[in-house]
Amino acid sequence: MRRLLAVSASCVLGPAAVLAAAPTASAEPTTPVTYPAGATATRHSGLAFDTCTAPPLSSIRAWNASPYRAVGVYVSGVNRTCTQPELTASWVASVSQLRWRLLPIHKGLQPPCGARPSDAKISRTLSTARSQGTAAATQAISAAKALGMLPGSALYNDIEHYDQTDTGCRNAVLTYLSAWTKELHRVGWVSGVYMNLNLGAKQLSDAYTSTTYARPDALWIARYDGLDSLKGWANIADSKWARHQRVKQYRGSHDETYGGVKLNIDNDRLDAPVATVAYSYKVTSATPLNARTGPGTGYPVAATYAPGATLRVVCQTPGTKVGTTSVWNKLSNGRYVTDHYVSTPSSTGYSAPLPRCPAAPTPTRRPPPAD
Numbered sequence: 001m002r003r004l005l006a007v008s009a010s011c012v013l014g015p016a017a018v019l020a021a022a023p024t025a026s027a028e029p030t031t032p033v034t035y036p037a038g039a040t041a042t043r044h045s046g047l048a049f050d051t052c053t054a055p056p057l058s059s060i061r062a063w064n065a066s067p068y069r070a071v072g073v074y075v076s077g078v079n080r081t082c083t084q085p086e087l088t089a090s091w092v093a094s095v096s097q098l099r100w101r102l103l104p105i106h107k108g109l110q111p112p113c114g115a116r117p118s119d120a121k122i123s124r125t126l127s128t129a130r131s132q133g134t135a136a137a138t139q140a141i142s143a144a145k146a147l148g149m150l151p152g153s154a155l156y157n158d159i160e161h162y163d164q165t166d167t168g169c170r171n172a173v174l175t176y177l178s179a180w181t182k183e184l185h186r187v188g189w190v191s192g193v194y195m196n197l198n199l200g201a202k203q204l205s206d207a208y209t210s211t212t213y214a215r216p217d218a219l220w221i222a223r224y225d226g227l228d229s230l231k232g233w234a235n236i237a238d239s240k241w242a243r244h245q246r247v248k249q250y251r252g253s254h255d256e257t258y259g260g261v262k263l264n265i266d267n268d269r270l271d272a273p274v275a276t277v278a279y280s281y282k283v284t285s286a287t288p289l290n291a292r293t294g295p296g297t298g299y300p301v302a303a304t305y306a307p308g309a310t311l312r313v314v315c316q317t318p319g320t321k322v323g324t325t326s327v328w329n330k331l332s333n334g335r336y337v338t339d340h341y342v343s344t345p346s347s348t349g350y351s352a353p354l355p356r357c358p359a360a361p362t363p364t365r366r367p368p369p370a371d
Contacts, residue, residue, distance in 0.1 A: 029215035037334025039151035049265040052082035062259025076143035077107035099353040106140040113169035114162025133179025154273035156192035161199035178213040197223040220247035228269035278312035285341035295319030295328035317357035
């Protein structure tokens, strides 16, 4: 982002059956989302940082001493300039186990009237721009899946600054981003967009209630004023992207050191959807463990898991009390098991780093509760 230009940005949003609160709009902004079994959305609130290259796992461990608990990572895109030797499925799993949340960034095609002259550009031909936006979503999803990220994750499309007086350029960018959002929604992912506050985000905000362009679920702005507020953004009403749907990059490239490790970072404040991942735990019961269709013993048994089997847990939710706990684990296949017989850290309550599951499924896009 800011390493490619003076500014940068990204955005996202989560699953229908999992999101809890975006205001309902008519026409295109409410593009339907279909979430596969097991999909869930994870939201994070707090400070984050992003770097051009994902830091080594040892650096993330050292930065546990920092105030940050989320990090932006460039997962895909033709204009992604930094190599990513650390960014693997193993790295994602290990960082997540350390209780960090991830903001996946797609640095794809850029505005035809902005960004760097050498960047690959969005076409001014709207039908082509539409196809390019769909292709960008497909590429980002493929990259995110390869890293172990799951449906319901937010993916942020980084759009750098561009000429606000060029109407054709504006229409191309909005068409591209609309197609990006619609394709993400079609296959159960959350749409985020990153833009400079004064050189892009205003035009996205002006189209907030448009019946032509699908609205992204989360907005990540770049505004290097040193203020980390998620309200009071110039030209963007506080009522827009108001329900856990905002990120602000408030300071650009600089060095910070924690745990003896120096990194060059941008500073971010977020209250928004992030990547959802699965955490591996073992069945601890002496007999096969029932997996049910819901979080309680009154739900039908959908499968059983042998003692010692590995489970892929995506979130935790309240349910019928079993033994010492009322916590149930939702698995990546959509089934539920009581936490009483799973090797999570706590035997009585919720366990970090697992997020809380969203509220019961609903037919409209809504942001998830805080984890």
